[in-house]
Amino acid sequence: MRRPRLHAPSGLTARLVVTVVALVVVVSVVIGAVTAVALRASLLDRLDGDVSAALDRAQGGPRGLPFPPPGQFAPGDADGRGEPDDVRGQGVGTLTAFFYDDFQPGVGDVLVDDGDGPAERRELGDDVLDRLSEVPSDGEPHTVDLAGLGSYRVVREDDVAVGLPTGDVSGTVRTLVLVELGLVLAGGLAAAAGGLLLVRRQLRPLREVAGTAHRVAALPLDAGEIGVTERVPERLTDERTEVGQVGAALNTLLAHVETSLDARHASEQRVRQFVADASHELRTPLTTIAGYTELARRRPDDAAAASTALAKVSDESARMTALVEDLLLLARLDSGRPLERRPVDLTRLLLEAVSDARVVAPDHHWRLELPEEAVEVTGDEQRLHQVVTNLLTNARKHTPPGTTVTVTARAGGFSVHDDGPGFPTELVPHAFERFARGDAARERTGGVGLGLALVEAIVTAHGGTVTLTSRPGATRFDVSLGRPVGHV
Numbered sequence: 293m294r295r296p297r298l299h300a301p302s303g304l305t306a307r308l309v310v311t312v313v314a315l316v317v318v319v320s321v322v323i324g325a326v327t328a329v330a331l332r333a334s335l336l337d338r339l340d341g342d343v344s345a346a347l348d349r350a351q352g353g354p355r356g357l358p359f360p361p362p363g364q365f366a367p368g369d370a371d372g373r374g375e376p377d378d379v380r381g382q383g384v385g386t387l388t389a390f391f392y393d394d395f396q397p398g399v400g401d402v403l404v405d406d407g408d409g410p411a412e413r414r415e416l417g418d419d420v421l422d423r424l425s426e427v428p429s430d431g432e433p434h435t436v437d438l439a440g441l442g443s444y445r446v447v448r449e450d451d452v453a454v455g456l457p458t459g460d461v462s463g464t465v466r467t468l469v470l471v472e473l474g475l476v477l478a479g480g481l482a483a484a485a486g487g488l489l490l491v492r493r494q495l496r497p498l499r500e501v502a503g504t505a506h507r508v509a510a511l512p513l514d515a516g517e518i519g520v521t522e523r524v525p526e527r528l529t530d531e532r533t534e535v536g537q538v539g540a541a542l543n544t545l546l547a548h549v550e551t552s553l554d555a556r557h558a559s560e561q562r563v564r565q566f567v568a569d570a571s572h573e574l575r576t577p578l579t580t581i582a583g584y585t586e587l588a589r590r591r592p593d594d595a596a597a598a599s600t601a602l603a604k605v606s607d608e609s610a611r612m613t614a615l616v617e618d619l620l621l622l623a624r625l626d627s628g629r630p631l632e633r634r635p636v637d638l639t640r641l642l643l644e645a646v647s648d649a650r651v652v653a654p655d656h657h658w659r660l661e662l663p664e665e666a667v668e669v670t671g672d673e674q675r676l677h678q679v680v681t682n683l684l685t686n687a688r689k690h691t692p693p694g695t696t697v698t699v700t701a702r703a704g705g706f707s708v709h710d711d712g713p714g715f716p717t718e719l720v721p722h723a724f725e726r727f728a729r730g731d732a733a734r735e736r737t738g739g740v741g742l743g744l745a746l747v748e749a750i751v752t753a754h755g756g757t758v759t760l761t762s763r764p765g766a767t768r769f770d771v772s773l774g775r776p777v778g779h780v
Contacts (some may be wrong), residue, residue, distance in 0.1 A: 293559075294567060296767060298434055305488070305491050305492060308487070308491045309484060309487040309491055310489050312484075312487035312491075313480050313483045313484045313487060314386075314721070316479055316480060317476060317479070317480045319474065320472075320476040320479050320480075321476060324472035324476065325474070326442050326471050327468065328465055328468055328472065331352065331464070331468055332366070332465045333756075334463060334526075335460075335461040335465070336433075336445070336723075337498070337538060339433075339445050339456055339458065339460075339461055339523070340433040341449075342456055343433055343445050343446070343447045343454055343455060343456050344433075344447060346386055346451060346454040347431075347447045347452065347454040350388050350452050350454050351452055352492075353407070353646070353669040355422070379669060382495065385402065385403060385404070385441075385457040385459070386402065386454070386455070386456055387400060387401065387402035387403070387420075387424075387438075387444065387446075387453075387454070387455045388400055388451055388452070388453070388454050389416060389420075389424045389454075390400060390451055390453075391425060391452075391453070391513070391713065392451060397674050398421045398424070398425060399416075399421075400416040400420075400421060400424070400453070400716055401413040401415050401416060402414055402416060402417070402441065405676050413684075417439075417440070419439050420438050420439060420440070422443065423436060423437075423438055423439070424438075424446060424448070424453045424455075425453075427448045427453060428448065429448045429449060429450060430448075431448075431449045432447065432450075433447050434444045434446050434447070434448075435458065435569075436455065438455075441457070442458075442459055442605060443457065443458045443459070443462070444457055444458060445457075445458055445541060451512070460603050461614050463549060463569060487598040495704070497535045497539075498535050498538065499592060499697065500522050500524070500525070501542060503534065503538050504522055504523070504524050504542065505542060505655040508522045508546060508549075522546065523543050523546060524539035524542050524543050525539075525542075540545045553742055563736070564655060570767045574612060574616075575613075576608075577608035577609070577611050577612040578608075579603075580604060580608045581604075581605050581609065581612075584600070584601035584602075584604045584605055585601065585605065586771065587600075587601050588601035588602070594762055598626075600680065605776060615661055615742070618742045618746060619742075621744070621749075622745065622746065622749055625749040625750065625752075625753050626749070631671065631672035631675055631750075631753050631754065632671070632672040632674075633670055633671065633672070633674070634670065634671075634672075634673070634718060635668045635669075635670060636670070636671050636672075636673045636676055637666060637667075638661075638666075638667045638668060638669050638676070638706065638773075639662055639666035639667050639699060639701055640666070640675055641663070641673065641676060641680060642662070642680060642699055642701050642706060643660065644677075645677065645680040645699075646658050646660045646684070646699055647683055648681075649684045649688060649697070653688045655686060655693035655694065656693065656695050656696070656697055657685075657695070657696040657697065657752055658693070658696075658697055658699075659692070659696060659697070659698050659699070660698075660701075661698065661699070661700040661701065662701050663701060663702065663703070666703070667701055667703055667704075667774045668684055669704060670704075670773075671753075671754045671773060672750075672754070675750045675753075675754075676750070676773075678746065678750060679746075679747050679750050679751060679771065680699075680706075680708075681746050682743040682744065682746055683708045683747060683769050683771075684697065684699070684708065684741060686727070686743050687708060687710045687712070687767075688746060691710050691712030691713070692712065692714065694711045695710050695711060696711050697710045698710070704773055705771045705772040705773050705774055706771055707767045707769060707770045707771065708768070708769045708771075709766070709767065709769075710767050711765050711766060711767075712765075712767060713764055713765075714762040714763050714764045714765065714766065714767045715760070715762040715767060720761075720762055723744055723760050723762075724744045724745055724747070724748040724760070725745060726756070747769075747771075751771055751772075751773065754773050756771065756772045756773040757771075758770065758771045758772075
């Protein structure tokens, strides 16, 4: 049969109370034990002094005389009635023994009080005398157990042995030990009650902190916009205390969780909006393609209608293909796929892009400012060309004719500046978001709002940054691509 296992208290309150009670009991037991040992030693010292005094009195009697035989007068008898005149100077239980030589057995007596009258002397038996004869004759006290008499402290010197019982010492020490055990028990119970009260009071702030954590844990955090408004009260966040440190740490954690949940919710909203916008942008060319396909099907003999339908289907297919390619590129960049890392002649790339823009939009003024030395950066040349093209296309499509667009190269990057109407103030923080448009302030002549999002994604993938500052008459994109490879 398996014995049940004893488990230690699991709660912090119980463990602290048990620890306090254990400390009180251990300290009390140690103090009680030391007290009992010290008292016993002190009483034994006094008893030893009494035994030595009794030995001196016994040695003051006649030496060398034969001890009276049993039933006759004992040494010091004055009146012949068997009651020694030195009984008053001795305590009850005092024994005296005399040893003469090997041919004469020892004799002795013990002072006994049986409660029926005055104390009287009784002769010592042979077994007691034999045990006393074994005590070393060195004048030092020895503890001896005597048959029928109990434990005695005996001092023997030459042919005289005197002893006193240790019963009073043992009784006093035993009484002290019993009293101490009662005090230890009472002290342990008092420590348990007081410790439980004090520990619960001291741990009350910790329970409040735990209550805050439990309330937060009960909140539905799996979906939707969530505001973790629960916080540990300020009075429990004093970091000079242990509970305050826990409360402050929990508040910091809750603030971090709340920020993360807000960011997650915003990200989910952007994804939903992105999916909705992408679906809308894809639905338009698909609807157009379906309409013109239906037109061509209904007029199989109309060559002009068929030609127009095929042209529109081709245009919308190209538009949809470009949109899908942009979305795939954004997905690849979001997934962290590495780009090519090789030296790119940024000067040549900007020169080609501005030259192409002059041909596409001759009604704009295109300016290119280059340093005296060509600049190289490390990156993917095709994607960097797409960054420059998107920025120039953005300036061309969303500014009126006659706008001056200035492209400036510098070590590690470039900037694109135009003097057009600028972005709406409320759109500037969202300009690099996907499908963001500013039609109210900038003329929209095409595009789905992914150009600047691609710019930011590509630049970020290169370890760089892109920033926008805009006001009427001055819109500037600054692109930094990290440290330049070198100057050619």
